[in-house]
Amino acid sequence: MQVPAPFDYARASTVDDAIGLLERLGPEARLVAGGHSLLPMMKLRLATPEHLVDINPLESELGYIREADGEIRIGALARHRDILESELLAKHFPMIREAEELIADPPVRNRGTIGGALCQADPSEDLSAVCAALGAVAVIRGRDGERTVEMPEFHQGPYETAVGDAEMLVEVRIPIREHAGSAYEKVKRRTGDWATAAAGTALWLDGSDVAAAGIALSAVNPSNVRSTRAEEALVGRPPTEEAFAEAAAIAAEDCEPIGDLRGPADYKRHLARELTHRALRRAAERALAS
């Protein structure tokens, strides 16, 4: 088997401890939680950090999923499995369970964390699209305290986030709003594969019209951004097939898929449209029923 290059190892006992270690060890130090993004890269020697800071002990501090102040707050160390099984999340944001069922596989979900997924910022990563569509906010802690960053600012490019040196993502907050519905659609070649294309949509209704919409695609853009033009096309009108079709077409127009072994660019663009449409349809059904 391919194995990592040598590195030094430290274990953090608290968040502040972890940040202190990052500060002390410098830019050649990486945090490792679930390790299912970082360790595979290290085994292939595509990543060779000199120091690893193990933050798994922080699960007791940051492994929560709870409701507070009109938000759901998910600690960065919440594992994919916890997020999948959370009834609280399933009740408010059905998109999340739908996405988690299609992320990786069960043993990987037992270890991988939302913090790791978001900070890896792979353009095909699903939770990034989910959080973007739901208007989530990232809470980042550094030596000087905490700051919040909206998802569009959090994801700055492929594998790049707003988390700076000696900083750590500690929480993700998702606002709860009424008359909400959400859904996630994903096409992949096989269980555990990255998406060929995926779409996460959320709708909030005001009476019979769409008051707000969140649409974020995965695997068809350099990073997981919202399809804001598509969202705007839905606001202020009833959630009809026509509206979905229009929004889906715009989302497809605006994305930038790259052809690869999963398929040519035009196929992915087609999927962007098809999946956005399907996800909107289901999100609307849920919003109307709520």
Added chain:
Amino acid sequence: MKINLTVNGEPASAEAEPRTLLVHFLRDSLGLRGTHWGCDTTNCGACVVLVDGEPVKSCTMLAAMADGHEVLTVEGLEREGQLDPVQQGFIEEHGLQCGFCTPGMMLTARALLDSNPNPSEDEIRVAISGQICRCTGYKNIIASIRWAAEHSEEVTA
């Protein structure tokens, strides 16, 4: 560094580099060769063990990260000369051919049955979906796990 953990109910301890993967720690440092490996990219699941009761791909966990935790390997399924029902199920239903994926499959089955004693075929398919078998076409693995679910009281040596 010294790694201290509990393996199959007993304390286990050995020196390892920080980069030593749990799968290699189990196989080479502790001599427990029932845990296998089959890829480099965390896909195949031949290396699955239970960490604190949950299936984990031990090729993607540092031994250091398992320090202080409980690990169950295939060697820990049999207790006091009695096979676990999952082991007996795999024999009864021809759930293995070459045997290479089998330790991981049985451990995942054990964890599944501990939380869901009567899983449906679909639930079993999902539970083992992170683990590759090249020999059985999965049908008999599913049957083996169903056998274990139906014979949880029956174990034979």
Added chain:
Amino acid sequence: MAATTETPTGFGRMKRKEDPRFVRGQGNYVDDVSLPGMLHGAALRSPLAHARIVSVDTSAALQHPKVRAVITGKDLEAQGLAWMPTLSADTQAVLATDKVRFQGQEVAFVIADDHYAARDALELIDVEYEELPVLVDPRKALDPDAPVIRDDKEGQDSNHIFDWEAGDQAETERVFEDADVVVVTQEIPFQRVHPCPLETCGAVADYNAVTGKLRLWCTTQAPHAHRTLYALVAGLPEHKIQVIAPDIGGGFGNKVPIYPGYVCAVVGSIVTGKPVKWMEDRTENLTSTGFARDYLMRGRIAADRDGRIRGLRVDVLADHGAFNATAQPSKYPAGFFHIFTGSYDLEAAYCTVKGVYTNKAPGGVAYRCSFRVTEAAYLVERMVDLLADELEIDPVELRMKNFIRSDQFPYTTKTGWTYDSGDYHAAMNEAVRIAGYEELRREQAERRQRGECMGIGVSFFTETVGAGPRKDMDIAGLGMADGAELRVHPTGKAVLRISVKTQGQGHETTFAQIVAEELGIPPDDVEVVHGDTDQTPFGLGTYGSRSTPVSGAAAAIVARKVRDKARLIASAALEFSPDDLEWENCCLIDKGATEKGQTIQELALASHGALELPDGVEGHLDAEAVYNPPNLTYPYGAYICVVDVDPGTGEVKLRRFISVDDCGVRINPMVVEGQIHGGLAEGVGIALMQHVAFDEQGNCLSGSFMDYLVPSSMEVPDWELGETVTPSPHHPLGAKGVGESSNVGSPPAIVNAVVDALEPFGVRHVDMPVTPARVWEAMQKGTTEPPQ
């Protein structure tokens, strides 16, 4: 279906004897072998597909405190070991000397104290390359300006390897020129795939300079053939070489060739004086070891309007990679591809196969292919479906109309095969019955009205397996006859030593069942010894579904020899003439008075005891045999696949898969079913998701399980099995072998189903792998681009 609770005396469902160790994690695979002082090897591999080696600097690696040795091509060259023969009378570089010829080719070999250090040391070796033009498209291999890959071979001035043909060209052309026939032509590529057993390849070499003995634990499906080849190539005396294939974690043909890593481990052990272990990683397995298929086929089928198939012609361009390392009988460079006439009674048939080199990994014959039968079956079953589509005849009906009839067996095909036995109509009818075919077609019609894409695919295959008669079948000059030895101990327990090597097929159980069936010694009392060349008779190993047809026959013959000897001993013990004794219920009794009899256990004791034996009868109860099969065997099957295609995304969902197999007599139906299940899952992978792909620079794009996709439990349906039993008339047990059947029959069934589902879109053909993207592409254009 479960094993029964009673152990049958012979054939039947029984739990496997080998399972107790596997379920306890006590299998002994090569990576479990650990010897005192053992070192670890790792191979440095070329990142480039075609390049001259300018220099190899190992000085930094040699300074690593844990490195014991570094071997380069130059080092091997000095010993005459830089090149080794392949199983196809070509040569392959062990470590590159002049050039590298495919990405992933071995360039140097490091030996260190532990595996992690060996990996670290690889990064310390500095190789300077001078890039050369790369050839990845076999269609360009014979262009005048194509780079010559094998310039190491004297007289080789192109990338041509061989031309081969079978059948009657003139007769076939005459049929095609007949004014009344319908001719359908189609390019049908079979993409490059890889068998990827879950355990990768590896070896532990332990050379003892004092005794001169080399022990080599190795993931090999053919330990004796390997031993002989090492003796021939390395000049080591063969009686001093012991090849031990312990438990193997899957083979599927991937573990037949000798790989450079094995040779380097042997050299490393000689050089360091210590055991050396080499286990490849998954990327190495996928990018350098024996791939499968890569046949560009062009099929032409001619038929009368009423559906009577008249002739079939196939022209094949075969991509063998950088070295011709295919493993098949030496007289057949295209393996058994000339069984492409399939299960049909044709007037004429002809094929050509042209083999070429490209800058890709060497190989071609692997992955349960029965030596290219998979390619042949795919070709003919797609052509028959294309014809059905053209003539607007139901695909089952068209096949039934053209099957070889049961009264025509033994049937000699237009390309020289003599099929032993078959009742194709019965198998097809059984599949139709299990599937509820008529009902499925009705359902399809309804769903089509609603715009839903349901597809029903049919395939019928005949394989030729069990190689084979030694005058026709040899590999590297070693005739494909296998030995067996049976020894019955005084207390009536037996040891059967066989030449074949299971990688999961259950030989420890099924071969014991053969002895039990013949001699009445319970299977639990028969120990099957296999895999160690010091402990077992010579044979050519397990692949091409040959274990039961060849070694199984040898086991039956040797058990009968023991029975014949037992009869003579019984005649002495019972004081009857041997002709007055008959074998009944595992006992020799006199035909008249049934009170006097001797069980085999009593006879075993008597044969070792003080009983006076007749003249010419030696003591003990042992026998040996070498079985030279009179013919190959011809298992067959009828498969039906039901799919639902999502027209919005192109995703294919396998709803049902029905497989009716006829492999003759079944020794252990539970084991047979398991073999079929496994091959079906492999077929799903091949049909829907597998492709070893390259870019134009020869970079392998499928070097890990992230991109070389293997079906999980989510991608396969529940398998519905049926059977018919038509014994082989020439096999001692009537058995035909079944290990590869389901990999042969399933890809065409699946592709036929998808094409059927897409018929409303005017799609006639889709190339494998039928990914969602390709389905969608076909829906837009009516066809797909072939895989690169």
